[in-house]
Amino acid sequence: MSDATQYEPVIGLEIHIQLATNTKMFCGCRLEFGAEPNTLTCPVCLGHPGTLPVPNEQAVKFAIATGLALGCSIAPRSMFHRKNYFYPDLPKGYQISQFDIPICANGELSGVRIHRAHMEEDAAKNIHVGESGRIHGAGRTVVDYNRGGTPLVEIVTEPDIHSGAQAREWLQLLRATIKRLGVSDVNMEEGSLRCDANISIRPVGQKELGVKSELKNMNSFRFIERGIDAEIARQTALLNAGEKVEQETLHFDPSSGSLTSLRSKEEAHDYRYFPEPDLVPVAPSSELIDEIRASLPELPLQKAERYENDLGISAETSKFLAFNAEMGAYFEAVLAAAGDGADNKRIGDWVVGELVARIGADADPAESKVEPAAMARLVSLVGEKAVTNAGAKTVLDKLVESGGDPDAIVEAEGLAAMGDSDELAGIVDAALEANPKAVEDMKSGNMKAIGAVIGFVMKQTQGRADGGEVTKIVREKLGL
Amino acid sequence: MSQDLLKLSAAQAVSAIQAGDVSASELYDFYRRRASADEFNSYLSVDSDSTIAPAGGELAGVPIAIKDLFCMEGVETRAASKILNGYVPPYDSTVVAKLRAAGASFIGKTNMDEFAMGSSNENSAFGAVRNPWDPTRVPGGSSGGSAAAVAAGTAPWATGTDTGGSIRQPAALCGLVGLKPTYGAVSRFGMIAFASSLDQAGPITRDVADAALMLKHIHGKDASDSTSIGLPEDVVAPSAENLNGLKFGIPAPLDWGGVQTVVKAVFDASCKRIEAAGGEIVELPLPHADYALSAYYIIAPAEASANLARMDGVRFGQRADVSGGLTEMYETTRGEGFGPEVKRRIMLGTYALSSGYYDAYYGQAQKVRTKIVEDFKAAYETCDFIITPTSPSVAFGLGEKTDDPLQMYLSDYFTVPISLAGVPAISLPAGLATSDGSAVAEPGTEGALPVGLQIAAPHFAENKLLDAAHVFERETDFADGPWTWGS
Numbered sequence: 001m002s003d004a005t006q007y008e009p010v011i012g013l014e015i016h017i018q019l020a021t022n023t024k025m026f027c028g029c030r031l032e033f034g035a036e037p038n039t040l041t042c043p044v045c046l047g048h049p050g051t052l053p054v055p056n057e058q059a060v061k062f063a064i065a066t067g068l069a070l071g072c073s074i075a076p077r078s079m080f081h082r083k084n085y086f087y088p089d090l091p092k093g094y095q096i097s098q099f100d101i102p103i104c105a106n107g108e109l110s111g112v113r114i115h116r117a118h119m120e121e122d123a124a125k126n127i128h129v130g131e132s133g134r135i136h137g138a139g140r141t142v143v144d145y146n147r148g149g150t151p152l153v154e155i156v157t158e159p160d161i162h163s164g165a166q167a168r169e170w171l172q173l174l175r176a177t178i179k180r181l182g183v184s185d186v187n188m189e190e191g192s193l194r195c196d197a198n199i200s201i202r203p204v205g206q207k208e209l210g211v212k213s214e215l216k217n218m219n220s221f222r223f224i225e226r227g228i229d230a231e232i233a234r235q236t237a238l239l240n241a242g243e244k245v246e247q248e249t250l251h252f253d254p255s256s257g258s259l260t261s262l263r264s265k266e267e268a269h270d271y272r273y274f275p276e277p278d279l280v281p282v283a284p285s286s287e288l289i290d291e292i293r294a295s296l297p298e299l300p301l302q303k304a305e306r307y308e309n310d311l312g313i314s315a316e317t318s319k320f321l322a323f324n325a326e327m328g329a330y331f332e333a334v335l336a337a338a339g340d341g342a343d344n345k346r347i348g349d350w351v352v353g354e355l356v357a358r359i360g361a362d363a364d365p366a367e368s369k370v371e372p373a374a375m376a377r378l379v380s381l382v383g384e385k386a387v388t389n390a391g392a393k394t395v396l397d398k399l400v401e402s403g404g405d406p407d408a409i410v411e412a413e414g415l416a417a418m419g420d421s422d423e424l425a426g427i428v429d430a431a432l433e434a435n436p437k438a439v440e441d442m443k444s445g446n447m448k449a450i451g452a453v454i455g456f457v458m459k460q461t462q463g464r465a466d467g468g469e470v471t472k473i474v475r476e477k478l479g480l
Numbered sequence: 481m482s483q484d485l486l487k488l489s490a491a492q493a494v495s496a497i498q499a500g501d502v503s504a505s506e507l508y509d510f511y512r513r514r515a516s517a518d519e520f521n522s523y524l525s526v527d528s529d530s531t532i533a534p535a536g537g538e539l540a541g542v543p544i545a546i547k548d549l550f551c552m553e554g555v556e557t558r559a560a561s562k563i564l565n566g567y568v569p570p571y572d573s574t575v576v577a578k579l580r581a582a583g584a585s586f587i588g589k590t591n592m593d594e595f596a597m598g599s600s601n602e603n604s605a606f607g608a609v610r611n612p613w614d615p616t617r618v619p620g621g622s623s624g625g626s627a628a629a630v631a632a633g634t635a636p637w638a639t640g641t642d643t644g645g646s647i648r649q650p651a652a653l654c655g656l657v658g659l660k661p662t663y664g665a666v667s668r669f670g671m672i673a674f675a676s677s678l679d680q681a682g683p684i685t686r687d688v689a690d691a692a693l694m695l696k697h698i699h700g701k702d703a704s705d706s707t708s709i710g711l712p713e714d715v716v717a718p719s720a721e722n723l724n725g726l727k728f729g730i731p732a733p734l735d736w737g738g739v740q741t742v743v744k745a746v747f748d749a750s751c752k753r754i755e756a757a758g759g760e761i762v763e764l765p766l767p768h769a770d771y772a773l774s775a776y777y778i779i780a781p782a783e784a785s786a787n788l789a790r791m792d793g794v795r796f797g798q799r800a801d802v803s804g805g806l807t808e809m810y811e812t813t814r815g816e817g818f819g820p821e822v823k824r825r826i827m828l829g830t831y832a833l834s835s836g837y838y839d840a841y842y843g844q845a846q847k848v849r850t851k852i853v854e855d856f857k858a859a860y861e862t863c864d865f866i867i868t869p870t871s872p873s874v875a876f877g878l879g880e881k882t883d884d885p886l887q888m889y890l891s892d893y894f895t896v897p898i899s900l901a902g903v904p905a906i907s908l909p910a911g912l913a914t915s916d917g918s919a920v921a922e923p924g925t926e927g928a929l930p931v932g933l934q935i936a937a938p939h940f941a942e943n944k945l946l947d948a949a950h951v952f953e954r955e956t957d958f959a960d961g962p963w964t965w966g967s
């Protein structure tokens with residue numbers, strides 16, 4: 001056997017986003033997550049005979065805003081279609097969706113092209129009462145129609161993604177972008193953001209795409225990354241063993257890491273799409289589109305650029321802050337609390353480097369005990385050299401643990417930096433005395449030896465001394 | 481006295497009540513009694529609560545019969561289908577709500593072809609309706625129950641719905657006035673959908689003035705129906721004196737091959753009457769009208785196949801009692817719930833929309849429809865109205881065409897092109913035929929059957945259409961029907 005062929009994974013994503021409108025897509029029912037089942041319904045969203053859909057204007061505006069944020073062009077006239085299939089969670093026996101003319105198309109976000117973004121209505125929720133958890137073989141199925149008719153935007157990317165990690169990072173940016181627009185809660189646990197991935201692999205250098213499989217309903221970014229990587233590994237193993245990849249729909253079980261087939265191509269539906277005769281085309285005026293464009297907030301990509309260029313934050317930290325919706329919002333709150341003239345770069349480093357290390361990258365810092373004002377004050381204390389880096393880390397430990405005011409913690413724990421006080425000079429004297437070898441070395445030009453002296457001082461002062469200050473005093477004393 | 485009540489048209493009844501000559505409850509009880517004793521299977525239910533509209537409304541409590549296709553809050557509504565057995569809508573259709581608000585009282589729900597699919601009213605799950613002119617014959621369909629109720633005098637007037645001729649054809653076969661408004665003039669909200677891009681509600685009445693009165697109260701843009709537009713001006717009582725300066729176009733060449741001789745004879749006489757009233761008859765091309773039936777029998781079933789998908793036994797109506805799983809429940813519920821014509825059209829429509837066939841069928845039919853719309857637009861640049869017979873034949877015998885769906889579909893030959901074009905059209909009595917359909921009959925002839933004339937107008941020209949129809953009606957010696965025979 002020669003060396004195994006090198007494969008390039010090719011991944012496209014389909015993302016469903018529930019819009020946070022006041023009411024449903026085609027009726028006046030209120031939207032609310034977790035309400036008592038079947039309390040948010042009416043004859044229209046229950047599909048009663050004779051009822052007709054009326055499009056939600058707010059949803060159309062939200063869809064346009066989403067498209068503009070993704071660099072899409074907005075169709076001057078887009079159509080609704082009926083997508084026909086039978087299922088108890090689909091009251092009318094068809095879903096109103098868009099087909100050949102979506103409202104948004106041909107966009108791009110951070111190197112991933114957007115094929116289209118279209119509007120549709122969400123299905124209701126089947127709850128299977130029985131052992132299998134699936135409708136076939138379930139003892140009983142009950143339906144909660146509260147979710148039925150929630151406005152959705154489905155975003156379909158071109159196959160421009162090449163790894164699980166890239167998919168995860170890009171989805172984080174997409175999520176932050178949508179969150180910033182304010183058109184959706186984009187909460188994966190509540191299902192307001194759902195993602196499917198189309199995955200294929202091809203020999204490196206080959207242009208045409210391999211046979212793809214579809215990975216369904218992954219409900220966290222971590223599982224998306226793992227699921228995609230597992231599927232890439234599965235396809236690679238198949239091809240290396242001389243077998244073929246079949247077109248099928250798969251489910252990734254995060255607890256076992258296994259992939260199970262939901263249905264194959266032969267079972268694929270014929271949805272019999274046709275133009276929805278109950279609705280007229282969506283024809284937003286160019287004035288409306290301009291108005292929405294003008295009111296778009298600063299989006300994460302622009303924000304990352306601003307952090308990097310204006311605040312002098314490193315590219316990586318900027319992206320981390322800007323692409324992570326909660327982290328970015330927290331960072332902005334700390335900036336605001338710090339006020340003008342603050343050291344923004346230092347704030348960025350402390351939030352990303354120190355706070356995240358303590359609470360985890362997936363946590364929402366706004367839910368931690370560290371108030372943005374406290375974080376701002378702590379970083380400012382460091383800047384003023386009122387506490388040393390080491391002391392500030394101790395303060396942050398306390399803040400994460402039980403919150404509070406940094407000044408009070410510094411006071412209570414005796415963590416105030418010693419500055420150039422006589423006390424520090426005395427401790428330096430003691431350190432030089434205790435490390436004659438280091439003194440010799442420094443005198444003969446090896447300044448690295450100062451480490452031992454600083455270490456001694458830090459130990460004596462429990463980290464309250466500033467390393468730079470200690471060096472200064474040593475140099476003075478030794479005449480270096 | 482009761483003969484006097486029977487002679488009042490709806491508009492006359494409104495005046496009589498307002499003048500204090502008749503009380504609303506007297507009129508209501510009179511019609512409710514007659515509807516309860518109906519011999520033509522016109523009704524699926526007759527109001528049992530005697531709910532008379534509060535006094536003071538513009539319609540003064542005058543009773544009306546409602547086709548079973550319209551949802552009425554608290555009243556079982558089945559579209560004459562078993563699958564909706566037990567379905568009691570929690571809401572009023574807009575047409576019913578508007579009539580209610582205008583002060584109409586409701587007598588009952590009228591029989592119809594199941595889900596409005598049919599031209600003879602033999603497709604009702606609850607038995608065929610018989611024609612009051614001759615109970616061995618059909619009343620037409622799908623609004624056959626409404627037409628029979630008005631013709632038999634068990635209701636002064638009734639609502640109908642028209643997808644390919646379902647108001648106009650039964651009106652013609654029962655000697656009545658039937659108006660299909662411009663698509664979009666009347667809200668479809670609460671009207672159980674057959675073919676959404678074609679369905680329109682309209683009046684079935686004894687005369688043109690009543691048709692105008694009902695249209696006045698049911699038209700209008702409705703926030704619940706995105707395709708509704710309403711009429712650009714108020715509907716006024718027709719008052720024209722003549723047809724001077726108006727051009728009436730006859731599609732040429734018109735295929736008279738499948739048309740009964742007597743229908744042609746009555747049509748020719750109608751043209752003479754139009755000329756006598758000052759109108760001018762012209763010929764005009766409608767080159768694609770001959771393709772209309774084929775296109776219609778793709779588009780309407782396609783839309784119906786999706787519209788009827790919600791009848792699945794899950795949330796309302798009848799659910800089959802099965803032990804198996806979901807698929808078996810769907811199949812048995814729908815297999816038992818739908819009648820043969822409905823199944824036929826669901827299959828036709830499903831096929832026409834299937835992957836691989838869409839372009840050849842549905843796509844092609846939509847192109848034909850566009851051509852027909854253009855034909856009508858061009859035609860109305862050279863004439864004010866288009867006239868044809870309403871139906872190729874007089875009322876046919878019960879069972880005569882039930883084994884031959886294609887023959888049945890041809891009943892819509894003259895009405896379907898107008899539905900596809902979306903323009904308004906009225907059918908009104910034009911003459912009588914002898915009972916064997918061989919010759920024109922004089923009024924009063926034993927066993928005579930009515931023949932209708934169809935007049936179509938441009939989009940939203942309902943007032944003009946009603947005016948012309950009103951003049952024609954006055955020139956036609958035909959103010960007679962079963963309701964005056966004193967049965």
Ligand SMILES: [Zn+2]
Pocket residue numbers: 024027028029040041042043044045046149
């Ligand atoms: Zn609703």
